Amino acid sequence: MKVTSYTTILLCMIILLAACQSQAIQGKNEPQSASKNEQSDADKATDAQAIDDQWTPRTVTFGEQTITLEEKPDNIAALSLDTAQAVLALTEPGRVVVASQSIDNEALSHFVNEAEQIDGRVKGATRLDPEEVLAFNPDLILLTTTHGAESDALQFFQEANIPTLTFDSWHTIDRIQEQLTVIAEAIGEEDKGQALIEGMEQTKDNIEQAEGSPSIMAVSQVGSTTGPYVLGPSSIAYDIISHVGGVSASDELGYDSSSPINIEQMLAVDPDYIILVNWGNVSDEFKNLIESPGWKTLTAVKQNRVIEMDAKDISSPNPFVMDTVKSLSQQLKEQEG
Structure with a gap:
């Protein structure tokens, strides 16, 4: 009987000891888990600070x-x-x-x-x-x-x-x-x-220029209610035209900057290509040109060489202008074919 009692007591003590150890471990693990989360946030802050620390005055x-x-x-x-x-x-x-x-x-x-x-x-x-x-x-x-x-x-x-x-x-x-x-x-x-x-230089190196230096007239607004203007040397469009092997019609008109254009001047130059530049504003300048009697007699119109482009691609300077040079060059090559 005494042995049985001692055995029973010993088993109870082992169970109690195991329970206490489990609680202790759990208690230790909970703060440790929270500590890991806090450390993660701290690491993020440290990483962000490290980036700022890389700045050199x-x-x-x-x-x-x-x-x-x-x-x-x-x-x-x-x-x-x-x-x-x-x-x-x-x-x-x-x-x-x-x-x-x-x-x-x-x-x-x-x-x-x-x-x-x-x-x-x-x-x-x-x-x-x-x-x-x-x-x-x-x-x-x-x-x-x-x-x-x-x-x-x-x-x-x-x-x-x-x-x-x-x-x-x-x-x-x-x-x-x-x-x-x-x-x-x-x-x-x-x-x-x-x-x-x-990237711009790589694109430039692979541009295939148009044959015969075609005359290209880029016609645009230059503000929300102005136009039509032919884009001249003061516009990035002029340099884009040069990079595809074209000649800006503004040169033929003797303009040294973007200047107003009318159908009579367009007829006098009669460009090989016309680019109509969209500013995203509702206006009648292109409508008036297109509806004028002389429009359909232009070489570019008769040969389906009128190209419509958003201003961001032809007249708004940005780091993606060489993409426009590449695209325009391809269009001219397709027309030549």
Whole structure:
């Protein structure tokens, strides 16, 4: 009986001891599990900090401009469409706090979807309000100065000690590459900038130019209610036409910039190809041209060589212009065949 009692007591003690150990282990595991989660969050924060720590303070020089950036700019104001598209081709939209309202126009912009993540908008260049821009607390301002209002705003930004880079034109592919490189350096995306430029150069090397230097007339609006204009040397369209082996009809008209065009001038030049450039605005300028008596007598019309293109592909400077050169070159080659 005593042995049985002792055995019973011993079994009970073993069971109790096992239960206590199980609770102890469980108690240890619960905080440990929470600790792992906390460590995971900490690791994420550390990784993010490590990325920021890779930023090297820099001085960026472009022409006569010099700016110093002690910290990585994450509140970028891209106040013209060309600078906005350059930035969005290089980095995520979350780093942009305000952009030109043209970024939302599907006919003008390659980044309509990305622009949905950008809260701020500014109006066109002639109506730029510098105080409105500063309300977004930018740490880097990028703009193209082609109007007096932009020049006035530039002085305002400089007095506010906001690092600001300005560009006066994006009218050639070489200029796009040059200014893309400057922006990439300013925002810390040199590798992406270099990759974009290398891609452009590879496309350029494989372009098959048109035979016989065909005359190409690019007709467009140059604003929401202007036109029609023939795009001349002041437009990226001029350089695109040159890269496909064509000759801009603006040369035949003696224009040194984009200028108004009418059906009589078109008939006088009678270009081999006509490109109608869509800005995404409802207007009658193309309607009036097409309905005019002389339209159907144009060589380009009779030979079905009228090409319709969105402005983002032919007259809005951006890092994808070589894609347009490639596409247009292929269209011309098909016509030759």
